[in-house]
Amino acid sequence: MKCAILATSLALLISGQAAAFTLSPSTQVRKQHATRLEPLSMGRAAAVRAATKGKTDAKKAKVNAYYGKKIIMAVKQGGSSDPVANRQLADLIKAAKQNSVPMDNINRAIKRATEKDAGDFSEAKFEAYGFGGASFIINVLSDNSNRSTADVRTAVNKNKGKMAEQGSVLFMYDLKGKIEVPSVVDEEELLDAAIEAGVEDMELTEGDEEGTTIIFTDPKDTSALFEAVKAIGKDEGAKMSLSHVSKAPVECSEDDFDKNMAIVDALEELDDVDSVEHNMSN
Secondary structure, three states, rough: OHHHHHHHHOOOOOOOOOOOOOOHHHHHHHHHHHHHHHHHHHHHHHHHHHHHHHHHHHHHHHHHHHHHHHHHHHHHHHOOOOOOOHHHHHHHHHHHOOOOOOOOHHHHHHHHHHHOOOOOEEEEEEEEEEEOOOEEEEEEEEOOHHHHHHHHHHHHHOEEEEOOOOOOOOHHEEEEEEEOOOOOHHHHHHHHHHHOOOOOOOEEEOOOOOOOOOEOOOOOOOOHHHHHHHHHHOOOOOOOEEEEEOOEEEEHHHHHHHHHHHHHHHHHHHOEEEEEEOOOOO
């Protein structure tokens, strides 16, 4: 036993100098982790950028599809593909341009509306409940109501949400005109321009993304408010729409928020669903 101990001690003494510069296994693991950290971070950053771009592209595609269907509706209901003779069509073309829809898309939709097999689109709203007091308004524009109804119900139920009776959610929201501006807007400057444009009331808030602005107004004043935004030179990239705004927003727990967003994501993947509005403040 003593010989074994002495032999071990001698080996340690001989390698002592080298051992002073040898990393412990745990340190080696940490070092390996550190050397991999930068590439992993870069990979994650690239993944985040790709995911963000994917969502942006999907949102843009939704907007383009929405106006395409609305234009088809306007042509068929108005009986004319000429915006001079069809006021509803003219207004939609204007709104589509303001929402950055390419003219090629607009022209294709007008041409499509004159074809015999063009679908008859109709709008519908569905209401649902999520987790932690969350509620949803699901806006649908479809040429097949049976399909859209089944798809919406499946998406909500599959993610453990609950469909609500018509009107049981909608009364908790106000319908407002909404202008999304991709830059910071000076409230006093906009207020002066809005008064000049005949806008009776407006509410300015920060957008979801840093450096953006959202302005709400009465639905009937939406176009006038957009002209006010244009008057102060903030119309480039701005988007105009109508939106349901919760009267009493709720803040959900992180877990409930994630579950609710899974419902929203599933719904927004459906071709017939144009948008999903909710009452979550976080």
